[in-house]
Amino acid sequence: MSTTYTKKQVAELIDGVLDWETVRRMLFMPKDPLRFSMYIEVLQERAKWEDKIVLPLAPHLYIVEDKNGDIVNKCDCGYVFGPYQENWKLNALIYVRDSVEKFNQVYPKLMSPDAEWQVYREYYCPECACQHDVEAPVPWYPVIHDFEPNIAEFYKWVGLEVPKGIAA
Amino acid sequence: MNKPESISGGSTTRKSILYNGKTLAQNRADMYNTSKETGHYDGLTELKLKKSDPITFEKIFSKLRAGVVNARETAKKIAASPIVEQEGELCFTLYNTAGDCVCTSTGIIIHVGTMGMCIKYMIENNWEEDPTVNPGDMFTNNDCQIGNVHPCDIATIVPIFHEGKLVAWVGGVTHVIDTGAAGPGSMSNGQVQRFGDGVQITCRKTGINDKPMRDWQHEVQRNVRTPKYWILDERTRIAGDHMIRDIVEEVIADVGVETFLTFTSEIIEDGRRGLVKRINDILIPGKYNTVAFVDVPYMHEDVHVPSPFAKVDTIMHAPCTITVKPEATWRLDFEGCSRWGWHTYNANPTAFTSGIWVMMTQTVVPTERINDGSLFASEFRLPKGTWTNPNDRRTAHADAWHFLVSSWSSLWRAVSRGYFSRGYLEEVNAGNSNPCNWMQGGGFNQEEEIHAVNSFETAACGTGACAMKDGLNHAAAIWNPEGDMGDCEIWELAEPLLYMGRAIKSNTGGYGKYRGGMGFETLRMVHNSADWCMFFMGNGYMNSDWGLHGGYPSATGYRFEAHNTGLHKRIAEGKSLPMGHDWNPDEPDYENHLEPGAIVKRDSQCITTEEIFENGDLYLNYLRGGPGFGDPLDRTIENIEKDLNDVVLLEEYAIKIYGAVFTKDAEGYYTVDADATRARQAEMRKERLSRGTPVKEWMKGERQNILDKKASKQVQQMFASSFELSQPFLDKFRAFWSLPNDWLVTEKELGVPAFGAKHHMDLSQMPDVKTVVLVEE
Secondary structure, eight states, X not given: OOOXXXXXXXXXXXXXXXOHHHHHHHHHSOOOTTHHHHHHHXXXXXXXXXXXXXXXXXXXXXEEEOTTSOEEEEETTXXXXXXXXXXXXXXXXXXXXXXXXXXXXXXXXXXXXXXXXXXXXXXXXTTTOOEEEEEOOOTTOOOOOOEEEOHHHHHHHTTOOOXXXXXX | OOSOSSOOSSOOOOOOSSTTSOOHHXXXXXXXXXXXXXXXXXXXXXXXXXXXXHHHHHHHHHHHHHXXXXXXXXXXXXXXXXXXXXXOOXXXXXXXXXXXXXXXXXXXXXXXXXXXXXXXXXXXXXXXXXXXXXXXXEXXXXXXXTTOSSTXXXXXXXXXXXXXXXXXXXXXXXXXXXXXXXXXXXXXXXXXXXXXXXXXXXXXXXXXXXXXXXXXXXXXXXXXSOHHHHHHHHHHHHHHHHHHXXXXXXXXXXXXXXXXXXXXXXXXXXXHHHHHHHHHHHOOSEEEEEEXXXXXXXXSTTOOOSOGGGOOEEEEEEEEEEEEOTTSOEEXXXXXXXXXXXXXXXXXXXXXXXXXXXXXXXXXXXSTTOSTHHHHTEEEEOOTTBTTSOSOTTOOOTTTHHHHHHHHHHHHHHHHHHHHHHTOGGGOOOOBOOOOOOOEEEEEXXXXXXXXXXXXXXXXXXXXXXXXXXXXXXXXXXXXXSOOOOOHHHHHHHSSEEEEEEEEOTTOSOOSSBOOOOOEEEEEEEOSOEEEEEEOBSOSSOOSOOOBTTOOOOOOOOEEEEESOOHHHHHHHTOOOOOSOOOOTTSOOGXXXXXXXXXXXXXXXXXXXXXXXXXXXXXXXXXXXXXOBSOGGGSOHHHHHHHHHTTOSXXXXXXXXXXXXXXXXXXXXXXXXXXXXXXXXXXXXXXXXXXXXXXXXXXXXXXXXXXXXXSOHHHHHHHHHHHXXXXXXXXXXXXXXXXXXXXXXXXXXXXXXXXXSSOOOOGGGSTTOOOOOOSBO
């Protein structure tokens, strides 16, 4: 048996202002199957563009279906990072912290990594400068494609119609 | 004649100890094979007992589960070790006749699998015939080659019989304070092979007729530094095991042995189905690619190892692809991991697969129904020869957690991507801190006894940020969900180390829209000890906790120790003392309260081996924070202000990270100017655009670095080690960077010793040993 929540509560969860009692219930009780639909609905209402949200990837990053039916990675600001199957990071801006001075902008020197061992790679939206991700690998490490969702299967799991542009 | 008369060449045939008349090995093989063939545990496509009599089914579960939890809570009071008594580092688990977990208590539930593996090892190696398995027996194991995490986790296994037939096994495990390794403390790191890793007990029969054997007790007590704790820990385990055995007898008396045996299979299939349902409910099918690293800085002068081939800087590499399948099972593939090494951070497949559940029960399957069913819904691939699955029987494991927790933090981050995309923001965790430092040492304590210490304050590090709130400060550890830093007063009883301060550690949680939880720090002064040594164990040059969706990794560790401090003189003279916070290590203050001539070590070398500490010397135990979530520029003004007023954020970094513009009144209260801060943040966004480079442009430069082999030796060694073990990883690397097909970096060209790379000998090559393998290798 699962508990159900209102769209308002889901919106408050997104905004980080949902009361703790409800959050606790969300944690303790079986998951509410309608969450995804409500979540998408709230985010869609807030979007500055008309494209249909298929899957949120990060607080300001989505997989969307555009007006041509193409499925792309898109920023809140409207910047498109390319087809959804591709790693959006390859179309972002990158800033690599690889020296004592650069790390010291983030942490005290003794509380940050040694650039001989590790670097921070910050990925920004080229248009709005949102920091969508920070990697902390060793130098040389390939850019990580964090998540390759099987959207077709997922939409079946949640009982939604699979967007046409999604490969089966 | 001294020859026993009853044995006449070869083994004697004993009557089966199982109701079904099979040998233990045949019984297990049948269960395992049927499970693999049908995809259902023990071939149970239908849960007949649960379906026909759900009340009885739940009643049995409740009684057994309550029994194991109660046994843990009661038995731990027998222990004197604060690790067990304060931190709850113990666990009791009930197994069916095949050694598969039926139910487990709370606590360090990594041992669901490790003790199960011990039972399976006894089954597969015919312990039934020799040394025999009888009512009242006890078996002890801490052998990491079989499946234990590290030697300090000692398991006592008791077979449970009914009417002379085996119906179950029960195991109890405690984390002891010392195992008699080369260095004191339960997770020491000076040794580089099994042969210095502490006492090793391989499923040994250590008790008959419910009593530990005298020869065992005499032998083992003198092999450890802390016999008092050892004895009471063993009594804890035995008491818990016997309490659970009593419960099983009660259940059988209540429902009958046939129903009980049916239950012990059905509950595991129920557990398998539970994981499948939960994956379906909470995750998104697809591939989650993640990776983790952690440093092994052994070239430093404060790391003393017995073997020259161990004196190398290396990096642990743990890439993982989690594939959530359409049928809601999953596969975790660790292709590309680096090789095992000459240090104590190696793991083995069971530590890995079983250990993952200690983390997953805090997120994917937060249920009391955790049992081996979860394993049957999961596929693990741990390539042989990597640090997750060593192919050499010499490996040391005392601090396997250094690598395990580092690699698991990335798994939590990975599944959190699924939670976020699905809208279950309350479940998101940006990762977890690398729970360290491990403060350890030994010598003569305040009671003038040979002693060892291992502080478990690490059980309360900062947690990762959530997608709708900050992480918890000094709250938990990935390996023990019941996080507790313990009471200062109790630690001072157990350790000759006075508290000079215990405080939240500012700036340790990763920044973000929601920040990671803060760690804490305790400053300890050595007091009333003799011939005393201490050492550090944690991450310093690297960080394994990355942050999620734009949040920053948490702070790395550093070391502070001071010798020849003159503190006794200063105390006598009433002078100022170093106490409480080490606010900003770049602007040190402790040093202002030491006598001239004090020797201070303040650096990133967070792994050291035994160093002499005199009374009055100082040791900073800094427990790490958790990583952050989301772009820091999305953090609310109120939260930035709160961080400043809670003194968890240094002014300098409120400005640098959040663009905060603030005032501080005479009483030290901060007020953040919202408009001015937002204006500054707009400038910071422009600065990002101006300093950022298109990724594809940057890749050209990084590719050239690779072609020129421009990277530190330890980074190149890590890649060389992974390339040698994994052609797929090498192929992917070459493809990503468009490298020539013959491009390669090898350990040979780096000039670093690579003992074990070419020549190794696996446990399976030992005579009369049958290893148990439950993962793809």
